[in-house]
Amino acid sequence: MVNITATRNEIQDMLTAQAKRYGYSLDEVRAMARSGTLTEPELRDLWLIWGDVPLAYVQRS
């Protein structure tokens, strides 16, 4: 087992770098998570484990 510690800032830096790979800022990813429009699988999985707000599941009409 590998044991690592990570501060919130380090996690945010990682999320920022990963968001950038998909052409987004961290704020844009956060907004998509809040509004239920974060559909990019890799970013969804990352946000599920590392994100600072819940993913929202929006009922579409």
Add this chain to the structure above:
Amino acid sequence: MNTGHPLSRTFAAELEAFLAAALPRPLELAVVEGDDGIRVGGAWDAGARKFLPLPLDETATSLLLRVEFKLADDPSGDFFRVLNSTFGLLIPVEKGGKAKDPVPLVRVEFERGQVPPAHIHFHTSSQTLGWVYGRAGGAYRRAEDLHFPIGSQRFRPTIEEFLLFLDQERLFRGWCTDTDWRAQARRRMAQYERRQAIAMVAHYPDDIAGELRRLGWTVASPSD
């Protein structure tokens, strides 16, 4: 810094031992301690500082298993709980002779407090689904964007069940042959179900007391 409940480290160690018994290659899970909980995941990418999916075997075209959990103490502080988890199967991709990011085939997500809390994203293209969306009106949605509900917050699929699914449907055949990983999986699933059943008692004490009485038990309320 959240030090994490000791049981969460036991959870990680037991998960690592189970996966090591099932997969035909050495593996080492990573435990990341953060301010808001503990994350457990596959191989650790020190450069990107994130988890990587685990190759199922040693081949260059191995399927990849994503298995990641976010854990935190429960409100009582006596136990830990899984806040969120994601596991699934990914496929290696090559373009122009170079390895690209793997693409998912199926993702099993759990997010506490959401509706539905446990759901599957299945990556496929479906003319039938396109017809359904066309008939219903509105924009087309990709199949993988749908949240197929698969259980409740308490009773949801586990990584053990997912590995047994891969085995039963012959999506992977290179499992360890010198361990009893299938029996371990079933044992761990039974333990999980018992733990969840016990956790339900505090939420539905009157219903559970009533059912115990129906079965012949003598149950007294603390207020009696």
